[in-house]
Amino acid sequence: MLRSFTRIAFRLSGVRRQIANAIRLSPFTISATTLAMFSVPAARADDVAWRYAVPQDTTFAPAGQRILKLEGVIPAGVTSNVQPQGELKYTQIRYGSADSDRVAVMIDEHFRGFDLYVDSNRDRHISEHDKISGSGAARELQLSTQVVLPRGKVHEPRQVSLQFRQGRLLWQTLGYIEGRLDLGATEYPVRRIDMNGNGLFADLVDRIWIDLNEDHRWHAFSEQFAYRPVMRLAGQRYALASDLLGRSLSARRIDGLGQLRLELADRGMAERISDLSVILESRDGTIVHLEQLGTPTEVPVGEYRLPLPSINPRRVN
Secondary structure, three states: OOOEEOOOOOOOOHHHHHHHHHHHHOOEOOEOOOOOOOOOOOOOOOOOOOEEEOOOOOOOOOOOEEEEOOEOOOOOOOEEOOOOOOEEEEEEEEOEOOOOOEEEEEEEEEOOEEEEEEOOOOOOEEOHHHEEOOOOOEEEEEEEEEEEEOOEEEEEEEEEEEEEEOOEEEEEEOOEEEEEEEOOOOEEEEEEEOOOOOOOOOOOOOEEEEOOOOOOOOOOOOOEEEOOOEEEEOOEEEEEEEOOOOOOEEEEEOOOEEEEEOOEOOHHHHHHEEEEEEEEEEOOOOEEEEOOOOOOEEEEOOOEEOOOOEEEEOOOO
């Protein structure tokens, strides 16, 4: 049986608090269809450290890019004392979990090209100190991804590429997380790619490369997989346990599977929510990230708790 433990602490206000209260009382119907009721003992844990790397050779598995919408009005709550040389354009992004502090970005487009400013410390103020050096359409910077946990905010360093082309800003996390994954009899080299540009590596759109034949050539068609809580590898089904930041990854061979589906008990509440992100955690460390209502996700049979959902209310003019 799959269960959810819904002890949730909210520090919200206004419409967001109303939504939170509704979720606290009868938030979700987390339904599971059990496919099998027996399991295989877990494989031993992977003791090899995982590390973030940005190699000089960037031809391997380029990460996914996010297209950020630029606007001519500075975002609410953001200030700047930069003297513009041309036309100013702004955007902001949550680089990390869905409830992380936004990172403000400003582009000063002028006749010589453009200047790029990124609020790397997330203090909502853009100054000359936030200017990113470089020339050409692409610029790179060091930026920490942020994950909000019940115990506080956790940061992990990343390297980000921004490309300003034809009025569009493309955002990309460079490099990958690498280590070795123990599948019982063999440890395989692994690289993990951030495909949605949030600096995390356990989203359902992210990619995991496993060098199954250990030839160090990383074959795109046979050794690249979409990250899932349950994956079929080397002819067996495994439950993958990973934190969002990619600091760890282990595999447990399984035969018991179920499906999680996220639903709102009050269907009318859906009209008041623009973004909903739920991260479930099982007792054995399996992380399941749900962002779509009504879409089933295959997971190992077990017990899951709901630490903290991220809710953004829909703005009504």
